[in-house]
Amino acid sequence: MLNVILVSNFSMKDELADALKRNHQLFYNYLVQDIQHIERYPIDDKYKSIIIQSANAIKKIDSSNNHIYSCERIYGIGPNCKQWVKKKFGIRCIIPDKDFSSVGLIEKIKDDGYNLGKTLLLKGIGGKRLMEEYLFSEKIDFKISNVYERILNEDNLRNVLEKAKEGAIILAFSKSSIEPLLNEDLNLNKIHFIVLDKSDEDIIDENCVASLTKIDDIYEIDKLVEKIVSING
Numbered sequence: 084m085l086n087v088i089l090v091s092n093f094s095m096k097d098e099l100a101d102a103l104k105r106n107h108q109l110f111y112n113y114l115v116q117d118i119q120h121i122e123r124y125p126i127d128d129k130y131k132s133i134i135i136q137s138a139n140a141i142k143k144i145d146s147s148n149n150h151i152y153s154c155e156r157i158y159g160i161g162p163n164c165k166q167w168v169k170k171k172f173g174i175r176c177i178i179p180d181k182d183f184s185s186v187g188l189i190e191k192i193k194d195d196g197y198n199l200g201k202t203l204l205l206k207g208i209g210g211k212r213l214m215e216e217y218l219f220s221e222k223i224d225f226k227i228s229n230v231y232e233r234i235l236n237e238d239n240l241r242n243v244l245e246k247a248k249e250g251a252i253i254l255a256f257s258k259s260s261i262e263p264l265l266n267e268d269l270n271l272n273k274i275h276f277i278v279l280d281k282s283d284e285d286i287i288d289e290n291c292v293a294s295l296t297k298i299d300d301i302y303e304i305d306k307l308v309e310k311i312v313s314i315n316g
Contacts, residue, residue: 131200138163
């Protein structure tokens with residue numbers, strides 16, 4: 084049986100672990116990139132709109148940051164953003180209906196026809212520039228705040244390589260969590276990748292791996308486990 088290894092940050096990892104255990108799957112959680120937060124108070128002024136490009140950009144923001152409550156509208160890239168904004172601040176975060184990517188979020192903003200006005204974009208260092216480019220093209224008055232950076236966790240990376248040397252099912256929901264694996268001595272022909280289907284990026288070449296499964300919603304735990312079991316069958 085192949086080990087199942089989660090290498091990305093995932094808010095429902097405990098629910099996933101329980102479901103996999105019930106299905107007799109060997110599950111390991113090794114986040115290969117730690118999140119180091121840079122700024123707890125990045126919401127430094129009154130903004131009409133706030134756009135959250137990653138849930139990591141909102142998790143460590145201090146809940147006493149009062150400017151967030153005066154914002155008229157908050158957009159986030161996916162369910163993680165929505166949950167964290169609700170959990171920390173008790174306010175609504177609007178997300179795409181299904182395409183949880185920069186492209187999906189841009190389309191959601193366009194469909195809403197909302198005038199963003201003065202906007203704050205919360206993101207991480209080295210994050211994708213699609214949203215930034217969209218705001219610039221629309222002549223939106225916006226500011227970027229890089230709230231966090233990704234730091235390679237070398238211990239977890241070594242653990243992944245050890246657990247995957249005979250083959251594995253790797254759950255990786257961002258390109259940045261896969262890239263460290265590609266620079267190591269890992270036999271990709273034995274690795275089955277399950278990734279989030281993001282229309283704005285090619286996460287990995289499916290011709291280089293044992294299999295590549297793209298899923299629309301990583302929060303549908305039952306379907307995710309069903310796919311894992313089918314690979315391991």
